[in-house]
Amino acid sequence: MQGSTRVGICILNYNGSEDTSECIRSIKKYNDLEKEGITIAVLDNNSTDQDYNNLKSEIYAIVDNEQVYELTVQEFEKGEINNSGIVIVKSDKNTGFAKGNNILLKYFEKRGFDYVLLLNNDTVIIDDSITKCYNYLQSHKDVGTCTVNVCYYDSPENTWSAGSKILS
Numbered sequence: 001m002q003g004s005t006r007v008g009i010c011i012l013n014y015n016g017s018e019d020t021s022e023c024i025r026s027i028k029k030y031n032d033l034e035k036e037g038i039t040i041a042v043l044d045n046n047s048t049d050q051d052y053n054n055l056k057s058e059i060y061a062i063v064d065n066e067q068v069y070e071l072t073v074q075e076f077e078k079g080e081i082n083n084s085g086i087v088i089v090k091s092d093k094n095t096g097f098a099k100g101n102n103i104l105l106k107y108f109e110k111r112g113f114d115y116v117l118l119l120n121n122d123t124v125i126i127d128d129s130i131t132k133c134y135n136y137l138q139s140h141k142d143v144g145t146c147t148v149n150v151c152y153y154d155s156p157e158n159t160w161s162a163g164s165k166i167l168s
Helices: 017-030 049-062 073-078 096-110 127-137
Strands: 006-015 039-042 068-072 084-088 113-117 160-162
Touching: 006 017, 006 068, 006 096, 006 127, 017 039, 017 049, 039 096, 049 068, 049 084, 068 073, 068 113, 073 084, 073 096, 096 113, 113 127
Parallel strands: 006 039, 006 113, 039 084, 068 084
Antiparallel strands: none
16 A cells, blocks of 8 residues: 555444454554555444543554544544544444444545445454455455455454355
């Protein structure tokens, strides 16, 4: 991933700051957000104050302060984040899984991001899978979506899902 390509990553958090932080840490382990044009948007679905504060503290510990933006849903929907980094979007109500992801997806779509990745907050990236997906999509312009092998957290040698193929 290079040049002007922009990749958005959508993650929802609801009282799961430990999982969400581990997910972001794993993304950062294999990806340079600024160099690769990656913006991670974390929508906090009205977690407890303690969990939200833990989430913010963890995120600030993971990346440089200048790469973190804190916004309400209303500010996020109207605003423009011109830099790569992490956006923490605070919702004053639990919007649920579908609406929460749609808030994030619409933001990335309206701003012309090239690719968007949906990640559950309990996901841990174990290699350069984001780059592999990006490279695959770049070289297969007729493909609109892709996935990676998903393994069990406690036994990563066991596959939970190996994707699928849609037949026409």
